Amino acid sequence: MGEAEGFKVVNLLLTCIFLPYMASASVLVHDNKWEPRPRPYKYWADLQKDPVFHPDNVKDVVVARHSIAFIPCKIIGLVDHSVSWFHKPSSMLLTVDDFVYTTDKRISSHINEERTEQVLMITDVNFEDEGEYTCQVSTQPAISLNFHLHVIIAVAMIKGKKERYLNSGEDIVLRCTIPRLTYSPEYFLWYLGNNIYTYEDKENVEVITESKTRSSKLVIHNAQVSDSGNYTCTASNARPSHVIVHVVPEEVPSAIHHEDSSGCTSTSERLQNFLLIVIYAVFVT
Incomplete structure (x- = not known):
């Protein structure tokens, strides 16, 4: 074996022996060159930054009585800092x-896996x-953000109007919302009379529920008199909330039955409706 070949063998043996130690020492060997091992940039960047509150935090939370309140606190770069919740004015x-410190069993706190959102929950x-x-947040000094629960x-x-008229064959479209709430209700239910309106068969x-707009829309295509x-x-x-729907046969124009939003027709409107009925009776029947 020549001197050059012997040098290659020794070099190979040394590389195999010391490569694990070089790797653990944050260096890499690439094309016979020593290069520093790259650090996990995102992790180190997060460690070097102080946590800040996300600008999209909703500070006013509106919930219904006897429901569940969720107050989310969004934080950027939390890493290993702790998050505490206090109730003012007592600063309890x-x-x-x-970890829950209050004796109120309705209260709990939850953080997501990414550690970007700490949610206070009150049932x-x-x-x-x-x-x-x-x-x-347990920085030095601590940073705080206030939320108001309504x-x-x-x-x-x-x-729309509380009483509606339409001809058979038209669509009934009813849209129900819950104003002011900052979250979607757990459920919407529609009733026809005193019974839950079943529509699966x-x-x-179709019933369309939208969580973003906190609304539910009931649509009955090709409505018939029986849908009144x-x-x-x-x-x-x-x-x-209630609304009365009248579906009239096609032979009787629904315009005859239309009333104003107060549910009462004026004298001129009643006279006009009476004349329409008379004209319909004379020329149609």
Whole structure:
């Protein structure tokens, strides 16, 4: 074996022996060159930055009485810092991370896996729970962000007139919303009369619930006279809203029955409707 070949063998043996140690020492050998091992940039960058509150935090939270309140505190670069929740004005300590210090069993705190959002949860909310809540991060010095919880008696609202007329074959479209709430209700229910409106076996009926707009829309395509009745929309922990729908046969124009939003027709409107009925009776029948 020549001198050059012997040098290559020795070099190979040394590389195999010391490569693990070089790797653990944050260096790499590439094309016979020594190069520093790259650090996990994102992790180190997060460690070097102080935590800050996310600008998209919603500071006013509106919930319905007897529902569940979620107060999310969004934080950038939390890493291994702790998050505490306080209730003002007494500055009572409620939670630290997921440890609960208050004796109120309705209260808990939860953090997501990415450690970017700490949520204070209060079940069966009542008016006494209204007020200011503080989210505090254990930096030096500590940083805090205040949230205000509003507890209301939620009321469902069906948009439009409270009494409606349409001809058979037209579509019934009813849209129900829960104003002011900052979260979507757990459920919406529609009633026809005193019974829950079931639509699973009806191909011409669809119910569309949108969590972003906190609304539910009931659509009955090609409505018939049998679809007439008192429709009610209700949601979890919300007062219901009602609307009366009249579906009239095609032979009788629905315009004859239209009333103003107050539910009462003026004298001129009644006279006009009477003349329409007379003209219809004379020329059609």
